[in-house]
Amino acid sequence: MDLNFKATELSLALPGTEDLPDNNTTTTSPNPIIKTTNKRPSPDMTPTETDESRAAPQPKAQVVGWPPVRSYRKNVLHGKKAEAETGSGMFVKVSMDGAPYLRKIDLKVYKSYGELMKSLEGMFACIIGLYSENEGYNGSKHAATYEDKDGDWMLVGDVPWDMFVTSCKRLRIMKGCEARGLNL
Amino acid sequence: MTQSFPEEVLEHVFSFLTSHTDRNAVSLVSKSWYDTERWCRDHVFIGNCYAVNPRVLTRRFKEVKAVELKGKPHFADFNLVPEGWGGCVDPWIVEMGRVYSGLEEIRLKRMEVTDEGLEMVAKGFGKLKVLVLASCDGFSTDGLAAVAANCRNLRVLDLRECEVEELSCHWLSHFPDSFTLLESLNIACLSSEVSFSALERLVSRSPNLKTLKLNRTVPLEKLSTLLQRAPQLVEFGTGAYSAEGLDAYSSLAEAFSGCKKLKSLSGFWDVIPAYLPAVYSVCSQLTSLNLSYATTQSPDLSKIISHCHNLQRLVVLDYIEDTGLETVATSCKDLKELVVFPSDPYVADANVPLTEQGLVSVSQGCTKLHSVLYFCRQMSNSALVSISKNRPNITCFRLCILEPRSPDYLTLEPLDTGFGSIVENCKQLTRLSMSGLLTDRVFEYIGKHAKKLDMLSIAFAGDTDLGLHYILSGCDSLRKLEIRDCPFGDKALLANASKLETMRSLWMSSCFVSFGACKLLGQKMPRLNVEVIDERENLNSIPENVPVEKVYIYRTVCGQRFDMPDFVRIMGKDKADVYNLS
Numbered sequence: 001m002d003l004n005f006k007a008t009e010l011s012l013a014l015p016g017t018e019d020l021p022d023n024n025t026t027t028t029s030p031n032p033i034i035k036t037t038n039k040r041p042s043p044d045m046t047p048t049e050t051d052e053s054r055a056a057p058q059p060k061a062q063v064v065g066w067p068p069v070r071s072y073r074k075n076v077l078h079g080k081k082a083e084a085e086t087g088s089g090m091f092v093k094v095s096m097d098g099a100p101y102l103r104k105i106d107l108k109v110y111k112s113y114g115e116l117m118k119s120l121e122g123m124f125a126c127i128i129g130l131y132s133e134n135e136g137y138n139g140s141k142h143a144a145t146y147e148d149k150d151g152d153w154m155l156v157g158d159v160p161w162d163m164f165v166t167s168c169k170r171l172r173i174m175k176g177c178e179a180r181g182l183n184l
Numbered sequence: 185m186t187q188s189f190p191e192e193v194l195e196h197v198f199s200f201l202t203s204h205t206d207r208n209a210v211s212l213v214s215k216s217w218y219d220t221e222r223w224c225r226d227h228v229f230i231g232n233c234y235a236v237n238p239r240v241l242t243r244r245f246k247e248v249k250a251v252e253l254k255g256k257p258h259f260a261d262f263n264l265v266p267e268g269w270g271g272c273v274d275p276w277i278v279e280m281g282r283v284y285s286g287l288e289e290i291r292l293k294r295m296e297v298t299d300e301g302l303e304m305v306a307k308g309f310g311k312l313k314v315l316v317l318a319s320c321d322g323f324s325t326d327g328l329a330a331v332a333a334n335c336r337n338l339r340v341l342d343l344r345e346c347e348v349e350e351l352s353c354h355w356l357s358h359f360p361d362s363f364t365l366l367e368s369l370n371i372a373c374l375s376s377e378v379s380f381s382a383l384e385r386l387v388s389r390s391p392n393l394k395t396l397k398l399n400r401t402v403p404l405e406k407l408s409t410l411l412q413r414a415p416q417l418v419e420f421g422t423g424a425y426s427a428e429g430l431d432a433y434s435s436l437a438e439a440f441s442g443c444k445k446l447k448s449l450s451g452f453w454d455v456i457p458a459y460l461p462a463v464y465s466v467c468s469q470l471t472s473l474n475l476s477y478a479t480t481q482s483p484d485l486s487k488i489i490s491h492c493h494n495l496q497r498l499v500v501l502d503y504i505e506d507t508g509l510e511t512v513a514t515s516c517k518d519l520k521e522l523v524v525f526p527s528d529p530y531v532a533d534a535n536v537p538l539t540e541q542g543l544v545s546v547s548q549g550c551t552k553l554h555s556v557l558y559f560c561r562q563m564s565n566s567a568l569v570s571i572s573k574n575r576p577n578i579t580c581f582r583l584c585i586l587e588p589r590s591p592d593y594l595t596l597e598p599l600d601t602g603f604g605s606i607v608e609n610c611k612q613l614t615r616l617s618m619s620g621l622l623t624d625r626v627f628e629y630i631g632k633h634a635k636k637l638d639m640l641s642i643a644f645a646g647d648t649d650l651g652l653h654y655i656l657s658g659c660d661s662l663r664k665l666e667i668r669d670c671p672f673g674d675k676a677l678l679a680n681a682s683k684l685e686t687m688r689s690l691w692m693s694s695c696f697v698s699f700g701a702c703k704l705l706g707q708k709m710p711r712l713n714v715e716v717i718d719e720r721e722n723l724n725s726i727p728e729n730v731p732v733e734k735v736y737i738y739r740t741v742c743g744q745r746f747d748m749p750d751f752v753r754i755m756g757k758d759k760a761d762v763y764n765l766s
Contacts, residue, residue: 073525
């Protein structure tokens with residue numbers, strides 16, 4: 001079927017150059033660079049499937065957002081109050097003063113304050129020092145605080161890690177000057 | 185040409201137009217009709233909050249009583265839109281608060297709502313009667329407390345499928361004792377306990393209460409108390425439908441039998457089958473039944489359904505099995521809408537006796553069936569052809585075969601002809617979601633036949649850009665297209681650029697659309713926002729021919745938006761890309 005692509009095409013190429021590859025291949029570079037991250041499993045993107053090729057089902061890796069069922073439905077079989085999106089994760093919101101949006105992290109992923117701080121620094125591109133008795137927040141511009149189960153705002157680092165993980169409800173990265181007002 | 189009708193006459197004529205599509209059409213007739221119409225439109229619908237902005241709204245319409253706003257794209261429901269993407273309602277509330285002091289109804293879908301926003305609503309709109317938050321998040325019970333405390337005229341508080349940060353169970357107590365106007369309360373999405381005494385007092389002093397949807401934590405033993413206080417209920421959602429022993433049974437059955445106006449039932453978490461017969465007395469009244477949390481077996485489900493002769497809408501788990509759906513086909517002759525959710529979506533070969541046959545049975549027996557959402561594990565072309573021939577009146581057909589790219593299980597062929605038959609026979613089809621093994625051919629059928637199709641969802645389908653081209657060039661009525669994991673790329677997109685301006689939005693994720701094409705599209709089409717949503721690091725160093733993770737393209741009169749997180753870029757505005765300046 002002649003769709004007369006050329007007549008309507010907004011070509012990426014300079015005018016007058018040869019047409020792009022024919023219809024049986026994809027339109028982008030043959031080996032798209034998909035940087036793998038740990039955010040989601042790579043979907044199978046090979047473009048070469050034809051009608052006859054697919055007899056065996058896909059591998060069993062869980063694909064993000066598939067099947068298209070809302071998170072709260074996934075817990076129907078598995079007991080009452082569960083963190084809807086995450087199963088057994090312990091997601092808390094993280095805000096940073098001055099940042100226009102919040103992030104969410106799973107505290108269960110970290111084993112220590114050091115790991116947590118590194119991750120937060122990476123997320124918000126700032127330097128947060130770990131508070132220590134002797135040096136305070138060590139000249140850093142920001143301080144990490146958290147809201148505990150009682151609704152109080154506490155400085156991150158005071159209590160043992162395990163106690164922190166179970167009592168932390170949300171995190172807030174304060175500007176260092178405000179944190180200093182906490183009489184550190 | 186002078187106007188032939190005085191404005192007052194035109195306004196009166198327009199007042200009979202309630203659909204916003206008609207209102208929009210009328211406003212395009214002439215400048216004077218546009219002006220007349222905008223002065224008297226009081227219900228405004230905005231399907232994509234970024235297609236306009238708050239100032240555009242308030243500049244055009246002066247006396248708005250009801251506003252409906254939608255934010256995130258539909259695939260946000262399945263976690264495909266990263267958190268922080270946008271869709272915050274606060275700027276809208278600020279601007280509307282400034283201009284629409286008489287605002288009575290706010291309906292939001294997939295928007296981010298903050299506690300501060302809810303406080304502004306509560307204190308800024310004294311006449312507010314209706315607050316519906318559908319699939320919204322970002323707020324806590326503190327915001328709800330502010331609404332309860334301040335909205336003296338509230339009739340409807342509906343939190344359908346929201347994610348609420350539940351800080352306190354006492355927010356319901358913030359409704360003043362003098363507040364008696366409540367007509368509808370839906371708190372089914374809350375996972376923590378609410379104060380039952382506050383709930384009971386609220387129900388007792390609300391003689392107009394018609395809709396009450398409880399959450400899972402309200403125990404079954406307390407249901408009869410509530411029902412006795414509100415026998416006038418039309419829609420009721422239970423909490424967890426289980427109890428120790430059967431002591432609560434007879435009072436519950438009696439309470440239900442007192443509800444002469446009850447038409448809709450839902451809830452039924454953790455169902456104990458022995459308690460199901462308590463609702464038998466109302467079954468013949470029911471037009472809507474949602475058993476999608478009822479994890480009980482087919483015989484129990486079939487029994488209750490067999491009593492529901494007037495049912496129009498049924499939502500159920502695949503526990504119903506093919507046999508249960510046969511019961512539906514014989515008992516529910518008025519059925520218009522069927523939804524079957526999967527009980528165990530992640531188990532590949534769960535031995536669930538629900539197959540394509542169940543849907544075929546319902547399509548045979550229920551002549552009024554027009555809307556289907558069906559999750560199953562196998563499908564055949566012959567079944568789809570049968571369904572399409574049985575029910576050419578289907579307007580919404582959403583089929584999800586759990587395993588991506590599953591072929592016809594009988595012939596191992598693609599399901600092209602089956603879906604082709606659906607679009608060919610169901611000439612009024614407005615919404616279609618497809619799954620299974622599908623080649624470019626199915627898109628050829630869709631482009632050729634689906635002329636009324638308004639919304640199309642595609643996943644793991646197609647072979648080449650031709651597939652996308654068929655859709656964009658053939659589907660005359662298409663407004664919403666969402667695609668994931670398909671080998672569609674730049675060519676079809678760029679060749680059909682002007683089509684995109686006739687649509688509300690196009691979503692493509694895990695496809696082959698390149699950065700370069702997005703930039704080009706954004707440059708060529710000033711009235712489209714081409715949003716690349718990509719969470720990889722070092723985006724600036726990725727070559728232009730590399731596919732983006734996700735792209736969301738929508739028409740807009742506003743161009744740039746100013747609330748983008750770092751993983752969202754609007755491509756092609758200005759000479760170079762416009763990156764978020766933060």
